[in-house]
Amino acid sequence: MTTVGGRDEVQRSDASQLRVVGRPLPRTDAAEKIAGSTRYAADLALPAMLHTRLVRSTLPSARLVRRDTARARSLAGVVAVLLGEDVPHNEVWVDVPGQQTEVRALKARSQVLATGRVRYHGQPIALVVAESEDVLAEAEALVDVEYEELPGVFDPEEALGEEAPRVHEDGNLLAEWHIDSGDAATALERAPIVIEGQYRTQFVDHAYLEPEAGVAWLDDDGVITIRASTQVVEHFRDIAAILGVPQARIRVIAPYVGGGFGGKEDMTVEPYLALAVLRTGRPVRMVWTRQESLLARPKRHPMRLRYRTGAENDGTLVAQDIEILADTGAEAYLGALVLLYSSVTAAGPYRCPNVRVRARAVYTNHPPCSAMRGFGAMQVVFGCEAQIDELARRLQLTPDEIRRRNAIREGDRLPVGQQIVTPIWLGETIDQVLRAAGPRPEPSRPHCRVGRGIASNLQPYGRLVWLQDTAAAWIGFQFDGSVTLRCGVPDIGGGQAASLGQIAAEVLGVDPARVTVHFGDSARTPLAGTSTATRQLYMSGNAAHLAATRLRDQTLDAVAEAAGRARGALRLGPGGVEGGGEPIALPRALELVRGLGVPLEVLATFHGPRGRAVARDLAAERVFPDFTVGTHLADVEVDCDTGQIRVVRYLACHDVGRAINPQSVSGQICGGAAMGIGSALTEEIVLESGINLTAGFFQYRIPTALDLPDIEAIALESGAGMGPFGARGIGEPPIGPPAATIANAVRDAIGVRLTELPMTPERVLAAIRAQAHTDPPRPAPTGP
Amino acid sequence: MYVRPFGYTRPASPLEACEHLRRDDGAKVLAGGQSLLPLVNLGLSTPSLLVDIQSLGDLHGLHLEGEQLVIGASTTHRMLERDAQVRRVAPLLAASVREVGNLRVRNRGTIGGSVAHADPAAELPMCLIVLEARYLVDNGARVRSVPAADFATGFLTTRLAPDELLTRIEVPAAGPDWGWGFQEVARRAGDFALVAAAAIARCEGTLVADLRIGLAGVAPRPVRCPTLEAAARGRSPEALPELAPLVDPDIAPSDDSFTPAHYRAHLARVLAIRAAQDAARRSLDVRAA
Amino acid sequence: MTDATSRITVNGRELECRAAAHLSLLRWLRDHVGALEVKYGCGEGVCGACAVLIDGQAVNSCLVLAAQIDGRAVTTSAGLGSPSGGLGRLQQAFLDRGAAQCGFCTGGMLVTAAEFAGAGEALDRRSIRDALHGNLCRCTGYQAIVDAVDDVLRDQGSSSPPAGGWT
């Protein structure tokens, strides 16, 4: 069964019938990456190419008194120095969904290059364009910027105060969401058990290995072409608006991207490259340094979470009261949407009749915060799963019992009102990690203690339904039977393009090696939308599936007619057209098809479910297409003298629906878990009065191979997702549970809960010291 | 990555190297480049000329000279790590150097560079003060010898004059009945230590007869712990933990934006004792064997 | 001197390097030799995306000047192929295990692994992690990478190196 416009029935497939899908085939892009021949965004060089670099604010909040480019321009080799005044449309207005000021829908303003004032450390002020990279360092230093420091605000709570300096004229509240399902206040009053807690998460960076980069040039017919490391080729429209040129004159190409994780969802180098090309007419390259990338590109929102959870004596949840305060930094970007994800998922994968959520995202003079893997649904797991864990302890239930008892099921509604329409295998994911974990480890040294923790999560896949998401794919047979697939999806390292090829190969019965995928080109591949929101396999996968299915059907119809065979007997397979007689080799079959004037190609568009826009008070039949659930388990060892936490065992299980490529799926799960462990233990962008002190990879500590244990990824295949062959999205979900999993394990080991990320050794020690020595007895939390 | 252009030269002798340094205020010695070049890449150091001392053959390699190990300044971390003599004569150096950075850093980085750079959290300079090494310093005309303990004067500063080279490091071999201990806490594998502790000890009977302890990361330069060392004499290794507070007079950790001073101080106490106990136990093991 | 001339062998090809003295080996390889498989990731020596072998030893090409390696032999990940032009043993293991996702760290990983795999030491998984800890990967959680290196080292333990070594 195929999925067509507007409807979103689940495709159920019989896994035993699959030939290509579900097999651990090496990805088609992998061999070239390993051989070293893949050309990433920074790898292109064109004749007479120029080089560019941004001059960035050294202060977090200041008025720009003077910007003088004369000295820089007179330096040999400098071609141009651009200021905000040189940008045709330097004011960029962005809708903030669901939010109103008193008189109108809220829009947020930002500038490509700051003119009047700067709002965060590292904000771009000028663009230096030069003949050689070698003069950029000096030219940058020669741009004179005089600042008059303005009071800034560096705490989201303070930012809400009457007297707080305003980051933007409309005030410091960017977005606010409310959910009221049932009556949480009354239910909490009546609940026999109430757990309370406050939790904090930190600024986190994507820290992909490939810093932002791109090359742009003026192509024939006046088309400015930007080949850049991006998750979104559709930014061509934003670039056109900034430049004041027709959208059709801008083309964005996304080559294989060296990691995205949401950090390349907003524009990075693109507008600056386009400006430089517009000004000079010459090819231009821009490569950000790691240090720039850490300094000012949007981060993951730090959140302050306040949870109150009420339950019956048997552990049944009756109420959750949740407050979320997110520091959105100095620019709006996608902050309102990130917060929406937090709000919708804050109550976790549980059924609870009374839920109240109050969520706010607030401007500060910190670096802007925006999309990052998990997109707001990640931070809240740290709060929610701590509550569930504490509840279990209070009731002397095991952590798996409490979760099983409350697990949400198909047919239940989330607090926001959305009904779950696919089977939820939460209990199965818990069973799996417990079964695989085996006995708890023993402490390796006398001053160490060990503990085990689990945590579960629920992460949407696919975009918010009111965005009316679509993805298109074009697929065609070549005369020799090889297949060309065109789809605008950017491949950000998750094997997005290869998976589409696998799907096409499955449907068309050809060897995956015979399929060539052209991807990520806003002008020459059908637009498929962003590689974000765990949507690509779901959306483009469905589009490719739809196109391939139509191509298969029209091909077989024509062959039946031309060869006089019964249509019902025909199928595409390794032998070409099979059934109803001798197989007809594909090239021959295609000749027959052409003879009838039937085309060898199909363009198909897949529509996600549609929905109505939300308002501040969230209540909607549907917000997201669907969800992925999972459970992680960690065994940790805590050195009680030094406070160090070592993760000794890690398991991660998700219902992935169908693993189109099992290797890609376990790669996503292991990678997501590792990134989550980094957030749990070592990663943090450290700011002091708005100054970003995290100057490089020495200070921004992503985990190394030695900091991590083996990670066991377990993919369950319910076959019940909304993607092709029943797949669910798996790109983002594994980032959710790790921090809570480890916090729960540490709680188990030392009897104290850590409520702030990252869980540094000094925080562990402080918690141990603060602990009262009288702990209530605890049950062994896990174990079959 | 966007560096300001600079010159480069490969002198034929220490004298020539020192002349370059004297002539050009912006000239800097380049050894393994694993501390200097990150600073250059980040624009935090803007030399006009790099004087590459790797061409100076005398500075490479190590050998035993009587009772001491003589290590050329250009000897890489990796050579120290792998050399059998070092493992035998100065096992503390062999063990601690494995904690320096990562494989690639150790393949290029040199012991001389580490000493001259004087990062307060560096392992080797701390171990060298515990081993009571001496450094030979050459300005092309005159060679002087400086005790390791006096060499660093503060954060990234030393007694080296701008036109001087560190040429070799002399490490007296501790006797066969000495044991060693090395402990480090870093936030992540391969990172600079938050705190590292090194100790060597000699036991008589079941008691500590001699103990030397050094700490890195708890003051602008590596420190010894004379108060603790003195108090440890005549005690059993098991009785050392109660002496932990005695590191306090000899350390001066400061708060920075990433790590509070009190945590470094705490680690200093824990790690000093762990290192001392390891050293004492190893000494007992040797005597037992 | 501001321009340095040196002779450097890159993946078996002897080249004359006439480059500005301040040019890092990384930039020389990328901009002058076209060895684009060598990546810039941090310029600090931390990430390992720029790793190459110099005379068989893994180094950070961002922290070496091209001028410094006159007469030496550089091997990049593209030089780790089999003599017949296909993937080498380590590369094949990376492919089989799905150890390259975005692929940006892959060249550096291969090069670092090539140094210790070439040394022929038998390493357990923890030692493999130890040897690789200077190479960051943000995509894989290192799982498939450690698996791939483990596979190669195991094979190596059970047979003698083929002509041309393991890489």
Ligand SMILES: Cc1cc2nc3c(=O)[nH]c(=O)nc-3n(C[C@H](O)[C@H](O)[C@H](O)COP(=O)(O)OP(=O)(O)OC[C@H]3O[C@@H](n4cnc5c(N)ncnc54)[C@H](O)[C@@H]3O)c2cc1C
């Ligand atoms: C990722 C990374 C991690 C690291 N982790 C650690 C760690 O955990 N512990 C640690 O100790 N170090 C660490 N380091 C630094 C490393 O040990 C360096 O090798 C060492 O500090 C400097 O040695 P070098 O030979 O590279 O010196 P260079 O970088 O060449 O020089 C350093 C400084 O010393 C001067 N200098 C060098 N040699 C001499 C000499 N003979 N005479 C006079 N002046 C000289 C130079 O002018 C320069 O100012 C790390 C480095 C990196 C890149």
Ligand code: FES
């Ligand atoms: S770029 Fe050289 S180590 Fe990161």
Ligand code: FES
């Ligand atoms: S595969 Fe992307 S960084 Fe390693």
